Amino acid sequence: MRDKVIVITGGFGALARGVREAALAQGARVALIDYAPIPSEFANDPLALGGVDITKFDAAQAAMTKVRDTAGRIDALLNIAGGFVWKPLAEADGATWDRMYEINVKTALNATKAALPHLEAAHGAIVNVGAAAALRAGAGMGAYAASKAGVLKLTESLAEEFKGKVRVNAVLPSIIDTAANRKDMPNADFASWVQPAELANVMLFLASDAASAVTGALVPVTGRV
Secondary structure (H helix, E strand, O other), X not given: OOOOEEEEEOOOOHHHXXXXXXXXXXXOEEEEEOOOOOOHHHOOOOOEEOOOOOOOHHHHHHHHHHHHHHHOOOOEEEEOOOOOOOOOHHHOOHHHHHHHHHHHXXXXXXXHHHHHHHHHHHOOXXXXXXXXXXXXXXXXXXXXXXXXXHHHHHHHHHHHHOOOOOEEEEEXXXXXXXXXXXXXXXXXXXXXXXXXXXXXXXXXXXXXXXXXXXXXXXXEEOOOO
């Protein structure tokens, strides 16, 4: 990944930070885009963009243009922005389902559409974050799993649409070992979960030239769950 410019959405979250560290270690330049304000540790980083609502296409487009203007190119887009909710059907109103679609599908759609002109110029790659639950969902995971299934089908469709121009793949993690997940599931076996560094390695492989023949893949990264 040396000298590649990678854009990460949801850039200030736990997984994105792990991916950023791994990418920097491989010699990449990393741009972070997030809805949250810029954390103090990234305050002087010209490629850290906070307060960007990529559920809106215009905001995503402006952010990608700024990254390109600052870094000179965009080689890969890692769509990490998203969210999770656990609610049984009786408790999940329409707003819950709409919110899952907005932050899981629409963020990936808008970031992809905004980045594509730059990615095509670089013959670049997109890596989306789906979920193992999109293949087999548990109780209370309907809204989340349905939205992540949308990410999978978006991945497959775009891989066909841009074949030979931009590669599009997705990873399907189970439970990622983050502080938030440990707080929500304090009695779980954390050792069985996927480490952010493990998922980062798979995502960066798919974004790299080493995976030049891979597109349209949905790669399970389920750890020991």
